[in-house]
Amino acid sequence: MPSIIDVRHVHKAFGGLKVINDCSIQVEKGSITGLIGPNGAGKSTLFNIMAGALPLDSGQVLLDGEDITNRPANELFHKGLLRTFQIAHEFSHMTALENLMMVPPRQAGENLFDAWLKPGLVRREEAAVRRRALEVVDFIGLHHVRNELAGNLSGGQKKLLELGRTMMTDARVVLLDEIAAGVNRTLLGDLVSNIERLNREMGYTFLVIEHDMEMIARLCDPVIVLAQGSVMVEGSIEEIQNNPQVIEAYFGSNAA
C-alpha cells in the first residue's frame, strides 16, 4: 500500500530539550493509524509539525509524495490535510453552524472583488455551503444546538464540532488529536462510528493520537508507539499490547 503521509528523519528541539529525535513514520492510504505513547513522547509536537503549525529543525514531511515540509497550515488545508486540536478550538462568537460554514475553501466570496462583482455566484455557493453544513450537523448529532454560539457548547460537543469541521471539505488525511478526551461514553460511541463511516464511505485516512486504549483497539490498525521522540514499535494492537518494551515504557521497568 502506498503511504499518504511519510515523515522522514524529523528532528525538533525546544531549546536544549530534544522532543522529536530522528522520527520516521508512514501512514498508509485509507488506514486508521493509531499514534500512542507516554506523556511527553512527542506525539502532539509531531502532529503540529505535520500540520504546519510548528517548524521542524531537520527532516522532511511528504503528503502523497509531495514535499510539504514547513508549509503553513492554511496551505496544507487546501491540499486536503486537516487536523483537530487536542484542546477543542472553536470560533466562540459564531454559532455551531457558522463555525462549520467557515471551513470550505476557495469560494468566490473570499475574493474581495468577486464579493461585489459576482453576487449571484457568491449567493449560490453560500447556499451550497449551508446545505453541506446542515448535513454535517445532522451527521455529528449537533442539529439541536446548531444555532447556539460555539463558545457555549459543552466540551464533548466542541469535540464533535472539531470532527464536523473535517467533514466540510473533501479531506485526504485527518489528524485527530485526542478527540475522545473529555467526551462521555455515549458521545464517544457516536464519534467512533462517525470516524469509521468517514473512513469507509468517504475514503478519509486518519492518524489518531489517543490515550483511550479501548478506542485505539476498536479503531486503529496499525498502531505506532512513540517514546522519547522516536518510533519504538509499530504493529497491530495485539502485538503492541504484548510487547514488553511498550509495557515498560508505559508502566516503568518494575511493572514487567
Place this chain on the structure above:
Amino acid sequence: MNELVFFINNVIVAGSVSGSIYAIGAIGVTLVFSIMRFAHFAHADMMTFGAFMVLLLTMAFPGVGGVVGLPTPVVMLPLAIVLTALLAVGIDKAFYKPLRAHGVKPIVMVIGSLGVTLMLQGLIRLFSGTSAQNLYLAGERKEIYRLEVPFELATRPITITEPQIILFILTIVSVVGLHLFLNRTRLGKAMRAMSDNPDLARSSGINTNHIVAVTWVIAGGLAAIAGTLLSLDVTFKPDLSFFLLLPIFAAAIVGGVGHPYGAIAGGFVVGFAETLAVFNWSVLLRPFRDSLPEWLAQAGNLAFVGTEYKIVVPFFILVAILVWRPTGLFKGKVI
C-alpha cells in the same frame, strides 16, 4: 433662541465633527488590535500621512475639483486612501511582519510602532515643513452653509461647512460599509474568525497573511479619510497626530478594544465629552438671568475646562473607564 443656535453650533455640530473623526480613527486602531493583538501607536500618523498625500496631490493638480464641483482635496481623497493603504501594508511588511515572524510579545510590537510614529512624523515634517497649511489652495475656499432657523427669536443661523457635511456622509458610508463587509462577505467573516482564534483560522484554510494585509488596507484607508477631513475642517499640521492619538485610543478603549461598533460609540462619547467640557454654559443661562442668583448670573465663563486644556478630557475619560469598566462599554477583544 440664539443661545440654542449657539449650543447647536458649538456642541452638536462640533461634537459630531470630532466624534466622527475619532470614531473613524478608533475603528482602525481597534481592527488592528483585534487581528494582530497590539496597540498600533503609529495610527494617528497614518492619518497625518493621508492628509499630507491630499495636500501634495492638491498642489500637483490645483483646481481639478472645479470640474466636478467639489473641493480639489476631496476629489484627491480616493487616491490618498489608496496611497495610505499601500503605506500601511508596506510598513507592516517592513517593520511588523519580521517581528511577528519571530513571535515577539505584543509590547515589542507596540514599541516598534512608536518607532514608526517617530519615523513617519520626521518624514512628513521633512517634506511639508513645520507650519500649518491650508488644504484649500488656488483660490478655492471653504463653503459655509448658513441654515436659517424658522423661529422669530432666532436671528443667528446654524452654520455648517462643506467638509463637515462630507465628513458626516463619509462616516456613515464607512460604518455601514464596514458592517456589511464584516457580516456579509466571506473575507469579513474570515477576519472575525481570525480575531477569535488564529490557530483554528489557519487550520480552516484561512490565509492569515492575507487577512493581515486586508486589515491594514482598511485601517490605512480609514486613517486617510479621517486625517484629510480633519485637515479640511481646520488646517494640515505635521504634528496633527499629537492631538489625535490620545482621543483615538481613549475612544477605542471606551468602546472595548477590538470591538468596531464600540469604537464608533467611543469616538462619539469622547468627541461630545470634549465639546461639552469646553462649552461656555453661561451662554445658555443668559435668558434666565433675572431669576438666577447673582453669583451665577454674573459668571462670564462657565466651561468645565478651558479650551486650551481640551486634551485632558479624553485623558480623564480614559482613566475613568479603566478604573470603573476596564473592558469598555462593549465587551471587546473579538470583532
